[in-house]
Amino acid sequence: MGMAQADGAPCPGTAPSQPCVFKLVLLGSGSVGKSSLAFRYVKNDFKSILPTVGCAFFTKVVDLGAASLKLEIWDTAGQEKYHSVCHLYFRGANAALVVYDVTRKDSFLKAQQWLKDLEEEFRLGDVVVMLVGNKLDLGKEREVAFEEGKEFAESKGLLFMETSAKLNHQVTEAFGAIAQELWCREERKEDQQQQQRDAQLDLNQRPSAQARCCAR
Ligand SMILES: Nc1nc2c(ncn2[C@@H]2O[C@H](COP(=O)(O)OP(=O)(O)OP(=O)(O)O)[C@@H](O)[C@H]2O)c(=O)[nH]1
Secondary structure (H helix, E strand, C coil): CCCCCCCCECCCCCCCCCCEEEEEEEEECCCCCHHHHHHHHHHCCCCCCCCCCCEEEEEEEEECCCEEEEEEEEEECCCHHHHHHHHHHCCCCCEEEEEEECCCHHHHHHHHHHHHHHHHHCCHHHCEEEEEEECHHHHHHCCCCHHHHHHHHHHHCCEEEECECCCCECHHHHHHHHHHHHHHHHHHHHHHHHHHHHHHHHHHHCCCHHHHHHHC
């Protein structure tokens, strides 16, 4: 778990030494590989992991070149018996990785259900969501075509990737794309706030109608 202080540009609008912190939740059916993806990304390792109970937690500082940010990765339990508690974990999330297993159609349908749940909690535009088809290395046993995943993601305006936590394929890229998108949105938000402050300043500096009247 990387807890080091970020060295890149500070979070817009915060103290210089503070990296931006973003909460990312991993959602999806049991055994699709959520923990394995997190473990691969944070520890660059793949090993047999027991089913998650409740939620596991990782942090990782992401270096984007011009900036660094800290991801708090909340790895939720996919087994059905934990479904109701998982909702507690996605409160306050900035991003979600909704994972399915490309060899299990049922997990793809469940991913669509998770998206519905997310839509109830957030406006999808307010959180960065990526749909991830994992276990790409088992491609011969595929039940969900690449195009099927991609088309569904596009119809919902989501990012999309297929990964293999086992072979370390597209894992860093998936988390990196989310971090990049979070950063772009943060900068856009900061630009908008600055424009509002400038506009306010402009208004304050302009003499009011009454002042102009008295000065006449
Ligand atoms: N072949 C292959 N197996 C994988 C991959 N990712 C995970 N697995 C295996 O799939 C099983 C489940 O992986 P987990 O990471 O525990 O899945 P999870 O989604 O976190 O499961 P829950 O904690 O029950 O929600 C394990 O046996 C992993 O070794 C992958 O990319 N390829």
